[in-house]
Amino acid sequence: MDVVKAVETYVAKMVSEPSAMKVLLLDSDTTPIVSLAATQSVLLAQQVYLTDRIDKKNRDRMAHMKCVCFLRASDESLEALTAELREPKYAEYYLYFSNILSKRTIELLAEVDEYEVVREVQEYFADYSPLLPSLFSLNQMPTPQKPLYGSTPNSWHPDALERSIQGLTAVLLSLKKKPVIRYEKMSGMAKRLAGEVHHRMQSESNLFDFRLTQVPPLLLILDRRNDPVTPLLSQWTYQAMVHELLGIHNGRVDLSMVPDVRQELADITLTTTTDPFFQQHYLATFGDLGTSLKNYVQSYQSRTLAAGPSSITSISDMKRFVEEYPEFRKLGGNVSKHVALVGELSRLVDRDKLLEVGEIEQGLATNSGADFKSVQDLVTNSNVPAWNKLRVVMLYALRYQKTQTANIASLINLMLANGVSREDARLVYVLLNVAGTDQRQDDLFSTESLLALGRSALKGLKGVENVYMQHTPHLAQTLENVFKGRLKETSYPFVESPGPNAGLQRPQDIIIFMVGGTTYEEARTVTLLNQQPATPGVSAGAGVRLLLGGTCVHNSSSYIEMLREAASSFPATVYEPPPENASSLPSINLNLGGMNVSLGGPAGTGVYRTSGDNLGIQTDGIRDGVINLFGKMKQGVDRIASPQP
Amino acid sequence: MTEPTTRSRTGLFLSYRDSRASSSTRFSSARATYDDDDDEEQQLIQPHRVVDMDLPPEWVDIADKVERVLTDTQAKVTALDKLHAKHILPGFGDRSEEEREIARYTSNITKDFRQCQVLIQRIGSASHIFPPQSSAQASKHNAQTAKNVQRGLAAKVQELSATFRKKQRVYMEKLQGHAIKNQDLLIASGTLSLRGSEGMSAVDDDVAAATHTRSQSLSLVQTDPTVDIQARDRELSEIAKSIATLADLFKDLSVLVIDQGTLLDSVEFNIEQTAHDVGEAVKELDTATRYQKNTGRRKCICLLLLIIIGLVLVIVFKPRRHSAPTPPKPSPT
Numbered sequence: 001m002d003v004v005k006a007v008e009t010y011v012a013k014m015v016s017e018p019s020a021m022k023v024l025l026l027d028s029d030t031t032p033i034v035s036l037a038a039t040q041s042v043l044l045a046q047q048v049y050l051t052d053r054i055d056k057k058n059r060d061r062m063a064h065m066k067c068v069c070f071l072r073a074s075d076e077s078l079e080a081l082t083a084e085l086r087e088p089k090y091a092e093y094y095l096y097f098s099n100i101l102s103k104r105t106i107e108l109l110a111e112v113d114e115y116e117v118v119r120e121v122q123e124y125f126a127d128y129s130p131l132l133p134s135l136f137s138l139n140q141m142p143t144p145q146k147p148l149y150g151s152t153p154n155s156w157h158p159d160a161l162e163r164s165i166q167g168l169t170a171v172l173l174s175l176k177k178k179p180v181i182r183y184e185k186m187s188g189m190a191k192r193l194a195g196e197v198h199h200r201m202q203s204e205s206n207l208f209d210f211r212l213t214q215v216p217p218l219l220l221i222l223d224r225r226n227d228p229v230t231p232l233l234s235q236w237t238y239q240a241m242v243h244e245l246l247g248i249h250n251g252r253v254d255l256s257m258v259p260d261v262r263q264e265l266a267d268i269t270l271t272t273t274t275d276p277f278f279q280q281h282y283l284a285t286f287g288d289l290g291t292s293l294k295n296y297v298q299s300y301q302s303r304t305l306a307a308g309p310s311s312i313t314s315i316s317d318m319k320r321f322v323e324e325y326p327e328f329r330k331l332g333g334n335v336s337k338h339v340a341l342v343g344e345l346s347r348l349v350d351r352d353k354l355l356e357v358g359e360i361e362q363g364l365a366t367n368s369g370a371d372f373k374s375v376q377d378l379v380t381n382s383n384v385p386a387w388n389k390l391r392v393v394m395l396y397a398l399r400y401q402k403t404q405t406a407n408i409a410s411l412i413n414l415m416l417a418n419g420v421s422r423e424d425a426r427l428v429y430v431l432l433n434v435a436g437t438d439q440r441q442d443d444l445f446s447t448e449s450l451l452a453l454g455r456s457a458l459k460g461l462k463g464v465e466n467v468y469m470q471h472t473p474h475l476a477q478t479l480e481n482v483f484k485g486r487l488k489e490t491s492y493p494f495v496e497s498p499g500p501n502a503g504l505q506r507p508q509d510i511i512i513f514m515v516g517g518t519t520y521e522e523a524r525t526v527t528l529l530n531q532q533p534a535t536p537g538v539s540a541g542a543g544v545r546l547l548l549g550g551t552c553v554h555n556s557s558s559y560i561e562m563l564r565e566a567a568s569s570f571p572a573t574v575y576e577p578p579p580e581n582a583s584s585l586p587s588i589n590l591n592l593g594g595m596n597v598s599l600g601g602p603a604g605t606g607v608y609r610t611s612g613d614n615l616g617i618q619t620d621g622i623r624d625g626v627i628n629l630f631g632k633m634k635q636g637v638d639r640i641a642s643p644q645p
Numbered sequence: 646m647t648e649p650t651t652r653s654r655t656g657l658f659l660s661y662r663d664s665r666a667s668s669s670t671r672f673s674s675a676r677a678t679y680d681d682d683d684d685e686e687q688q689l690i691q692p693h694r695v696v697d698m699d700l701p702p703e704w705v706d707i708a709d710k711v712e713r714v715l716t717d718t719q720a721k722v723t724a725l726d727k728l729h730a731k732h733i734l735p736g737f738g739d740r741s742e743e744e745r746e747i748a749r750y751t752s753n754i755t756k757d758f759r760q761c762q763v764l765i766q767r768i769g770s771a772s773h774i775f776p777p778q779s780s781a782q783a784s785k786h787n788a789q790t791a792k793n794v795q796r797g798l799a800a801k802v803q804e805l806s807a808t809f810r811k812k813q814r815v816y817m818e819k820l821q822g823h824a825i826k827n828q829d830l831l832i833a834s835g836t837l838s839l840r841g842s843e844g845m846s847a848v849d850d851d852v853a854a855a856t857h858t859r860s861q862s863l864s865l866v867q868t869d870p871t872v873d874i875q876a877r878d879r880e881l882s883e884i885a886k887s888i889a890t891l892a893d894l895f896k897d898l899s900v901l902v903i904d905q906g907t908l909l910d911s912v913e914f915n916i917e918q919t920a921h922d923v924g925e926a927v928k929e930l931d932t933a934t935r936y937q938k939n940t941g942r943r944k945c946i947c948l949l950l951l952i953i954i955g956l957v958l959v960i961v962f963k964p965r966r967h968s969a970p971t972p973p974k975p976s977p978t
Contacts, residue, residue, distance in 0.1 A: 101654055106658050110661035118662075121655050325899075
């Protein structure tokens with residue numbers, strides 16, 4: 001279940017094939033994938049001496065080179081490829097596609113291959129970006145050209161849906177898993193995706209012909225909207241922080257905005273596979289990171305001294321020095337990279353007053369809650385950037401959507417008076433409409449039931465080790481339920497139930513897919529769960545292998561941008577306060593609970609379940625039921641009457 | 646983990662291609678049957694193929710040569726390794742033959758490495774000296790490839806030379822462990838491998854000591870020991886020298902090799918870079934043509950200006966000259 005390794009294997013197989021000088025042609029979709037799984041030196045070692053984009057015109061003719069193409073079968077790439085084959089620039093072509101090819105496409109390619117230069121046509125299912133061994137992304141960062149949502153927050157944009165299906169099938173194929181699928185009931189998107197993936201697995205059953213395991217692996221499709229809190233929080237672990245404050249794009253970080261950064265550090269790579277220090281500390285909290293970085297610099301310093309001119313006194317010293325020099329130089333580059341990066345992080349934390357903001361955020365995100373007063377203070381504080389005010393108010397609105405509607409409105413007004421633009425401020429209501437209490441199926445803040453309150457109070461008794469790390473993503477709780485076989489089938493139904501009590505099974509391999517983007521905080525949770533020793537009995541999740549994926553990996557700004565863009569295609573009511581917020585009444589009928597009205601008899605007329613706010617429908621329902629009942633009675637009477645005309 | 650799933654569609658592709666080839670009357674399978682028909686069409690296609698088949702750049706051959714030398718060297722290193730292993734075992738017989746063999750291998754390998762280095766450096770110069778006749782961006786592309794070839798080969802040479810040196814060191818350590826006091830071997834086996842010129846005095850000492858003992862032992866057998874000693878002396882210092890150059894070579898190549906984890910190592914960055922380079926080249930070319938055009942235009946403007954100035958001068962001076970002979974008549978007062 002290591003996606004990095006899987007894609008690495010694919011790439012290695014791809015470039016090893018013809019043992020001659022090679023060109024590697026990629027398209028805009030596969031470039032990031034290859035870039036994450038292989039490095040230039042790996043490619044060079046396999047005699048790949050030129051890497052280029054297929055859609056670039058005016059490449060040189062190089063008849064002495066052979067060509068390996070790795071492409072996604074998108075329209076643009078196919079067009080570029082047919083143009084290439086009509087006028088081949090290289091001696092031979094080895095075509096690899098990242099997903100299932102239609103017969104039509106193969107026929108088309110065969111048609112244009114007039115010079116018979118194509119030697120291989122293969123499907124290699126590396127159709128996703130492997131970010132960490134247990135984290136993949138489909139690189140679907142929503143843009144105005146490529147939106148994720150359709151016209152409502154509950155529907156897919158058709159292109160995005162197709163892409164997600166392809167990505168997920170590729171993940172399953174590359175890992176050789178044929179899972180059972182469960183999805184979040186509230187989410188129309190998750191349900192749709194689950195159904196489509198299931199369908200794809202059925203129609204390509206000869207590809208999905210893997211050895212069956214006793215308990216089938218589980219593909220759990222979740223919706224970001226069920227947990228809108230996690231992507232809004234400030235992050236305090238290394239990788240998540242870099243992504244939150246600077247942004248990691250395909251393993252690269254752009255530092256050119258950093259004041260007086262050295263030229264060679266303006267753009268750096270940051271992946272766990274190539275960077276040993278990062279590999280060790282990407283999950284470390286900011287405080288621990290500082291200590292380890294200090295040690296790292298010190299060890300470098302001591303080696304510098306050992307390598308200094310004064311310390312080389314004997315021939316063997318010299319010899320050692322020359323031998324260690326390349327390693328030493330590499331270390332030097334690595335040290336300065338991380339020092340620059342951490343320096344910039346702490347500068348940003350300081351500049352944006354993230355420590356103050358973070359404390360309040362954590363309070364809002366966990367059940368402890370936060371004072372209205374402190375949020376107010378934060379919003380009026382002129383040192384806090386507008387962006388952070390928006391995030392805190394959003395969190396406040398999510399937390400107290402039902403109980404303190406008046407406060408939310410006043411906070412929004414306060415925000416408008418303190419430098420947040422109207423455009424941004426109305427996103428608070430967008431968020432409530434898209435991912436508010438009524439859209440979520442789980443109790444996110446553990447405030448709603450007495451049991452949850454008790455549980456979290458117990459957790460509170462254990463003490464908090466780090467005030468900035470109190471929040472655990474909702475995913476952790478969902479997973480715990482899976483481990484214990486307690487995930488309710490009513491809220492996480494199967495696409496096609498594999499039998500009774502399937503919900504009680506404890507799968508060993510779980511792939512979680514987050515529609516609408518996942519976060520590095522969740523990736524951290526998953527990685528830590530994966531690292532638990534595989535001794536059964538210690539804890540519920542031990543020995544279970546997890547893999548997390550999402551349409552993209554969010555930080556707070558990309559998440560809010562996604563909401564902003566999605567909202568422009570939603571109905572205009574999305575900018576208005578949610579209905580319950582309009583009046584101060586609804587807080588009374590909060591948590592009335594479901595009300596069951598059942599009108600029975602053998603015919604079982606119906607069960608009407610309703611929760612407080614739509615009483616009108618309920619009464620309608622009762623009336624319908626009564627009418628129905630009368631109808632049934634009348635029918636019955638007629639039937640009795642009819643045999644004796 | 647097991648190998649990830651792949652599916653080959655080559656068979657299907659080939660069957661489609663073949664069916665197309667048999668239905669259309671243009672290609673190989675059809676060629677034999679419809680001779681007359683085909684000739685015309687083939688001529689349309691064939692020349693295209695031939696014309697485009699330009700000669701590969703020179704570095705292709707060089708790169709091939711380096712690859713060959715490298716595989717050769719690899720074999721030599723393995724052979725040397727075996728010899729080392731054999732030599733380390735204690736024995737009583739005369740081992741000078743073995744020693745000489747080892748020395749020969751060592752110097753051979755070193756020579757190979759140097760050859761590789763020279764060749765690799767030639768790749769760089771070759772791609773610069775002979776830019777292909779086509780446009781500037783094309784040569785840029787070619788240069789990029791050549792640079793990558795250099796990098797790739799340099800990394801390979803470095804890796805191999807590193808294993809070679811490591812083996813030498815291990816061997817030496819083992820020798821010392823056995824406390825074999827054979828100075829010749831120590832020199833040959835790389836004690837001095839990384840010393841620069843200042844290390845040479847030590848070599849000289851060793852050589853002196855070695856020749857001394859040698860001459861004593863050999864004088865009984867050999868009639869003219871001085872010739873032998875001199876030859877051996879020369880051989881030894883040659884080896885020492887060649888080994889010292891190995892260190893230089895390592896340094897030279899390390900400039901070319903990309904460090905892991907740096908931006909240069911990112912595939913995406915490299916692709917962007919080629920795009921960028923080509924873009925730059927196009928821009929430069931544009932500026933160049935603009936300049937060229939401009940100089941023509943500028944010359945024209947200059948010429949015109951000169952003519953105008955000349956004419957103005959003519960206008961200014963001509964009337965003067967005309968007016969000069971006819972000075973205004975003094976008005977009668």
